[in-house]
Amino acid sequence: MTATTAPRTTTAPGTTARPALPSAAAIGRSRIGLELRLFARDSGQVVFSFAYPVIMLVIFGSVFGGEEVLPGVDFRQYFLAGIAATGVMLTSFQAVGTAITEERERGDLARLQTLGTPPLAYGIGKAGQVLVTTVAQLAVLLGVAALAYDVPLPTEPGRWLTFAWVVVLGILAGTVMGIAVTSFIGSARAAGTGIPAFAVVLQFLSGVFFIDSDLPAWMDQIAAVFPLKWMVQGMRSVFLPDSAAAMEAAGTWEHGRTALVLVAWVIIGAVVCARTFRWRRGE
Template structure:
C-alpha cells in the first residue's frame, strides 16, 4: 500500500512535469490532433458505401494517440532522465523502485485519457464521425484502449534502454513509431498495403489496436473488408495480452538506472 501511495504521488509529479514541458505537450497531445485535422480536411471521400476516409482515419488516430502517449513519450523521456542522473538519484532514495514505474503508468493513463477525449471530440464535432451506438462497442473501446496502452507503456519502458543518451532518444524512437503507423493502417487503408508489409505489421500491437478501434467506430458491415473477413476480437485480445507479457519481461531484464558507461 505504501508503494502504491508513493506511486500515485509520483504520478502527480510526472503529470506536472509533463504539462510544464511545452515540447512534450505539443508533440504528444497536439501532433495527433494536427494530423487528424489535416488528413480529415484533405481526404473526404468514401472508401466503402457509408464509410468515409475520415471515419477510418479517426479510428486509426485514436490508436496512434495511445501509441504516442505510452510508447513514444516514455521511450524518449526515460533516456533523458537517465542521462541527467535523475534515475540514479531516485534509485538511491528510500522510495521503492516500483513506485517510479507506478508514477509513469499513472501519467500515461491520465494523458492517454485526455488525448483520446480530444481526438474523439474533434472527430465528432468537425468530421461527422459517429460515436459508438451500443454498449458492446463502448465495452470494446474500453478493453482495446486499456490493453493497448498497457502494451505500449511497457514497450516504451523496455525500448528506452536502447537509446545510448537522452539526445539520441527521439532519433531512435520516432522513426519506429512513424513506420508502425504507416504499415498498421493508420494513414492508409490496411488492405491496400502490400501483403509482406501487412505481415510485418501484424506482429506489433498497433495493427491490432487500429483494427479494434475500427470495430468501434465503423459499421459492422465493414468487417468483411478486413483481411480475415471479421474484426477478430479474440485475436486482438490475445496479441495485446501477449505483448504485455513479453514487454513486461523485457522491462525486468533490460531496464537500466544508469548509463551504460
C-alpha cells in the same frame, strides 16, 4: 487454568521504533501526481501530444473530404481509428521511451535510486500519467471529429467497452515497451531520433494511413507482430459498421486475437523491464 499473556515487544533503551516503509504501490500512486505535474510543465510535450492527432484528422479531413471508403463511411470516419491508436502509441511508447532516456542522462533516475524508489513504483507512476494523458487526448480528438467533421460516434455500450479495453491494453503495452526499449538505447539523442523514426515506420506498416486491404500481404504480416496493428483494428471495430469487417485481412474484427496479442506484449514488455531496467548509464 493458568492465564497466559501475549508477549510484549520491547524497544532497546534510547531507540525509537521505525515506521513501516510505504509499499511500491503506494509510492507509485503518489508518483502519478508528480509525473502529471512534470508532464504539464513540458509545454512542448503537451502541445505535441494533444495537437498531433487533431492535426492528422484535419489533414485527412481537408485532403479527402467526404470521399467514401465504404457505402456510408467516408475517409474521416475510417481513419479516425488509426489516428486514435497512433495517439495512444505516441503518449505511451514514444513519450515514455524518450522521457526515461533523458531522465537517466540527467541523473534523475540515479537520484531516485538513492532515495530507494522501487522500479515498480516508478513504472506505476509512468503508466498512470500515460493513462490520464491519453484519456484527455482521446476526448479532445473525438470531440473535434464529432463537432467539426460530423463523424458519427458509436452509441452502443458494447462498442465503448471494446474501445476501453483496447485503449487500456494499448497503454500498458506501449508503456512497458517504452520503458524496456530505453535499456538498449545509449543516449537521449539516440532516443530522440530512433524512437520517433520507428514509430513512423510502424504507423505505415500498421495501416494507419492506408486502407488495410490495400496493404501488401508481407507488410500486413510484419505489422501483425507489433501491437499497433491490433490497436488500429480494434479501434476500427468501434468506429465502423460491422459490414466493414469484410475489408480486414481475416474478414472479421478478431477481437480475441487482438486482446491476446496486446496482453502478450504487456507480459513480454514487463519481463524485459524487470530484467534489463537500469537507473544509470553504463550500469
